[in-house]
Amino acid sequence: MAIPISYNIRNLKLRKGLTIMTALGIALTVTTAVFLMALLAGLKKAFMASGDPINVLVMRKGSTAELSGGFDANLFPTLRTLPGIAKDAQGDPIASGEWVVVVVLPRKDGTGEVNVSVRGLMPAGLTLRPNAKLVEGRWFTPGQREIVVGNSIHKRFSGANVGDTMDFAKGQWKVVGVFDSGGTAYDSELWGDVNQVAADFDRQGGFASAYLRATDPVAADALKHRVSDDQRLKLEGTLETEYYEKQTSSGGPIKFIGTFVAIIMAIGSSFAAMNTMYAAVAYRSKEIATLRIIGFSRPSILTSFVIEALLLSLLGAIVGIVLILPFNGMSTGIGNQLTFSETVFSLHLTWGVALAAVIFAMIMGLLGGFAPAWHAARQDILTSLRA
């Protein structure tokens, strides 16, 4: 017969101080783990949402990022006339030749300088990114030294408001608008006219990349292969979604350090939980012996104490998750290894992260609780009663 769970709950309540302290210890470990997992979830969200499944990104063969591309401008007309590209209202193919360059901007809070991507695009580049919506001002005019800033840039850097001027490359650029693409990587970019950007950075006569908008996902896949297979072009097509998926690897260092920190803290917390549970068993040795005499079996005692340890760690997990709630949505920047510039993303507490945290805490509880529970179940009845 199983011992009712209410017995365990009452026991945890009885020794409040011990329970709270142990649970808090577990909670701190959970908080650290949740924080890191939420960071990674937010990063993934920013990159996953950036790609559009019907956009095909074209770069020089062998280059891994838009920054390291560069192909001759003569190839662009060929690309534009490939079959499968969607047409705009005027009947022109939606294709944009682009440049991505990196500039250094000072942070608003004065904590140094940050690399930021500047993207030069053709008007069609705006059409093929329908997620990017203007929230203030207007889009740039081709041929002018005008720039539109992403929302994250607008928030994090000084001088990134409509009407301000920014100083980079060969002179001053006027900020004419702010756009928002829903927390994607584009929000960490500055957008301007492609010819103007190319001229300012001495990159005329070519493009770093080209974006082609296909009519549908099937056409996108066909387009991608057509570009890559054409021997004359020496170019490579990737789906925009695939390209951004690769960039989530920027979270590599966080993932590595995070896992490492979480595991070490978890080991420490397991020992602490073990201590608490051993004490719980020691205090109740007479009680346990009594339970055995009444007829509760060894397995049911074992189960009962393991459940008590799990309850303790569950409490820790809940406190740990609650502690992180105020930080949910907080945004931070990370250096992107592919684009050499900062991408802003926010802490994203998902149900998946919360569930992982609970499981993580339960494992700690189990590691800490099993040995003491085993000890309790193996106790000799007579010796315990006499103690």
Next chain:
Amino acid sequence: MTLTRFVTKSAFRNKRRSLLTVLSITFSLLLLTLMMTIWHSFYLDKGSTQSALRLITRHRVSLTESMPIYYREKMRTVPGVVAVAPTQWFGGLYKDDKPENFFAQFGTDPAEIFNVVKDFKIPDDQLAAWQRDQAGCVVDSELAKKYGWKIGDRIVVKGTIFPVDLELTIRGIFTAPQPTITVYFNYKYVEEAVPFAKGHAGTFNILADSPEDVPKIAAAIDAMFHNSPEPTKTETEKAFQLGFINSLGNVKAFILSICFAVVFATLLVSANTMAMSIRERTREVAVLKTLGFTRQSILGLYVSESITVALVGGVLGCLLAIGLVSAMAKAPGMGFFFLGMQVTIPTFLLAIFVAGMVGFLSAILPAYHAAKLSIVEGLRHIG
């Protein structure tokens, strides 16, 4: 029985509990020491005296823009400049794109690079052999060890930024004071294969005459190119490296919050143990008092008991951290961040001090209650 013996005896009277507490503190302190070491090496370490003499010039706009190669001759005219070598990040792939096969490849001038990085040692005949072979390269000794490279071996590096694959013959192996995971090759190789690379350099490495000259040189170089189409930014080698770390995000806040969480968690664990242990001995306290021990001495006994446990955990944690850091500093594939890192004596002492403080703070409250206890009540207390 001396007082010290009394303290150590009671600290480990419940062996299992003390062991678990010690282990818990050990792991926390391991993490704390690790974090402090990273902090120290990023923000406090000024680098070796040789490194402090080196400056790096990059394009003002960003690292991804390059500068005309003729800047080099102009830089030589700045007073205090001893040597200047251009370096161009190649960013190629060796074997595959797995992070463990990542290492740096720099195109540079074989005639001058080792005059700038003076603390990198290479045999003269190997250097001469490299200078004669335009398709040759020199490799870091640790890197050579990792891949089992020998002089005369050929390595192929696939270009990503530049549309050319390098086929290099190893002409020399250099030893740096710290592992650098770097391969140097002749920048002419890329220049001749890739038209757009011609006459450009990504960065210039400069050696200054004396530490006092360093800030003056940085200012003079930046002023020299201030109004040119390609303005520069010159900073010390250390500041340049710190720029990469800062690009990872708010590392400082990250490390600090982990340290805070760890210390607090340790405090909880230790306080928990002391509370349990002292409560079990309520009767013992009463007996001690009857024997004539004053409140102060009882307080002192329990506090030192807790400090003893915490210190044992602290020392163990620090020792583990020292082992771990030295293993990570040597492990290839960990990238640049842990290269040459080590636990310094001040870091070690600080970690031990923190452990001691945790022991002290965690015992104060329960020990105070025990010391206050009246004898009669204590003797009447049932376990």
